[in-house]
Structures are given as C-alpha cells and as structure tokens.
Amino acid sequence: xxxxVLTQKDADLLNTNKGIKAILSKExxxxxxxxxxxxYENRLKKLQVELIRMQTWAISKNERIxxxxxxxxxxxxxxxxxxxxxxxxxxHLRIIALTKPTEDEKTQxxxxxxxxxxxxxxxxxxxxxxxxxxxxxxxxxxxxxxxxYEIFMNQVNxxxxxxxxxxxxxxxxxxxxxxKEQAKRFEEIKQDPLKQWKMTAVDERAQELWDVxxxxxxxxxxxxxxxxxxxxxxxxxxxxxARISAVNYILNTIPYDKKVII
Numbered sequence: 286x287x288x289x290v291l292t293q294k295d296a297d298l299l300n301t302n303k304g305i306k307a308i309l310s311k312e313x314x315x316x317x318x319x320x321x322x323x324x325y326e327n328r329l330k331k332l333q334v335e336l337i338r339m340q341t342w343a344i345s346k347n348e349r350i351x352x353x354x355x356x357x358x359x360x361x362x363x364x365x366x367x368x369x370x371x372x373x374x375x376x377h378l379r380i381i382a383l384t385k386p387t388e389d390e391k392t393q394x395x396x397x398x399x400x401x402x403x404x405x406x407x408x409x410x411x412x413x414x415x416x417x418x419x420x421x422x423x424x425x426x427x428x429x430x431x432x433x434y435e436i437f438m439n440q441v442n443x444x445x446x447x448x449x450x451x452x453x454x455x456x457x458x459x460x461x462x463x464x465k466e467q468a469k470r471f472e473e474i475k476q477d478p479l480k481q482w483k484m485t486a487v488d489e490r491a492q493e494l495w496d497v498x499x500x501x502x503x504x505x506x507x508x509x510x511x512x513x514x515x516x517x518x519x520x521x522x523x524x525x526x527a528r529i530s531a532v533n534y535i536l537n538t539i540p541y542d543k544k545v546i547i
Contacts, residue, residue, distance in 0.1 A: 347406035356460030
C-alpha cells in the first residue's frame with residue numbers, strides 16, 4: 286500500500302478553515318481523507334452556485350421542474366436532496382416526502398396525491414421517493430395488490446408522457462448501493478441517537494428482502510425503458526461522489542444558461 290504524499294496544493298487546501306475543520310472532525314486524523322473532503326466541499330459550492338443560477342432561470346422563464354430521487358433505503362436520497370437545495374431560494378422550491386396514504390387517498394387514482402404536489406410556474410419540486418413506491422416498495426412489502434401494481438406499471442409511462450407534454454421538466458435519479466453498504470449504514474443509523482428515527486419497520490426488513498427488491502427494481506427499469514424520461518443510475522456507496530453526480534445530472538439535464546463547464 287503506497288504512502289500518501291502531501292503536496293503543496295494539498296497543504297494549501299488544509300491550511301484553511303474548511304481544511305482545519307476536516308482534519309479535526311474525526312479521529313484518528315487522516316490527511317488524505319481531509320483533502321478529499323475539502324475538494325468535495327469546494328466542488329459542491331461551485332455546483333450550488335449553478336443550482337441558484339438554474340433556479341433563477343426557472344423563475345424568470347416560469348419553468349416547472351420535478352426532480353425525483355429513488356433508491357433503496359439508506360441510499361442517500363435525502364442527503365443528496367439537502368445538498369442540492371440548501372443554498373437555493375426556499376420560496377421557489379419544495380421537498381416532498383409523502384407519508385402513507387390516508388383512507389381517502391386510498392380510494393383515489395393512485396397518481397392523484399402526487400399530482401396535487403406538482404409545481405406552479407417558476408417552482409422546482411424534489412420528491413424524496415415518488416409514485417415509484419408502487420413499482421418497488423409497495424409490492425415487495427405487500428402494501429398493494431398485484432392488480433394495483435399491474436395497473437400502475439401499465440399507466441406510468443403514459444403518466445410521465447402527459448407530465449412532460451404539459452410542459453413540466455422531469456428528472457429521474459436512482460441512487461444505487463450495495464447490500465453490504467446498506468447494512469453498514471443501517472448500523473450507523475441505529476447507533477446514532479440523532480438518526481434513530483429514520484429506521485422504520487420497512488427498513489428493518491430491507492436486508493432480508495434484498496433479492497425481492499432487486500427483482501422489482503429490474504422490472505421497473507425494464508418497463509420504463511420504453512418511457513419518455515430515462516433514469517440516471519448513480520452508484521451511491523460513496524456519499525460525496527453520489528451527491529456531486531446527482532447535482533451534475535440535474536444541471537446537465539435542465540437547459541438553463543450555464544456559466545461554467547460542468
């Protein structure tokens with residue numbers, strides 16, 4: 286294993302408030318990881334400036350944008366959304382993470398409660414899980430009937446075609462992690478009193494049902510391959526890489542006036 290050699294450029298990065306904070310935040314100290322983290326922070330800041338520029342464009346052009354994040358439990362969807370939105374104007378964006386449907390919603394067309402959250406002119410909506418719950422989470426856990434699942438699968442491509450034909454811009458991101466990484470993150474969540482609330486009964490069964498999730502995920506990708514909007518699958522075992530990749534994809538998909546090469 287080669288020994289890490291600190292360059293002058295790396296030293297300059299560490300000789301900043303961010304660098305010092307990165308070094309002192311964890312023990313044992315790791316200069317190489319600290320350099321990578323500062324590089325990530327600097328890159329993220331530049332991308333967040335572009336996100337603000339994109340949002341300004343969307344507001345001025347009365348654009349309507351939906352970005353959906355899907356993926357297994359603990360894949361980092363919420364973290365990626367937070368990094369994407371933390372510097373944006375909160376008056377012109379919403380983050381939607383719907384709870385289980387009410388009794389009234391269960392009697393409605395499945396897509397109806399999602400449509401009610403759709404953006405107005407100049408607004409960007411981020412869905413932390415979306416209508417694709419019915420493609421994977423619900424059938425795996427027995428939350429819908431096989432008939433309801435089949436109806437969804439038959440309608441989803443037409444539904445998204447109607448969304449885009451109405452002028453809404455739709456971005457679809459899937460965060461992909463390994464079984465080993467998911468188990469590691471679940472354990473970290475259980476040990477952290479500030480994160481323990483994140484664990485649900487569905488999460489507890491995720492490892493046991495890993496292969497069933499994989500089966501339904503594959504069916505979802507196969508079915509929507511015929512749709513109008515492609516999925517962006519992001520390898521998310523490394524959180525920093527996944528967050529940068531997700532923001533990059535959003536910026537490269539939305540045709541705003543870019544000022545930097547992304």
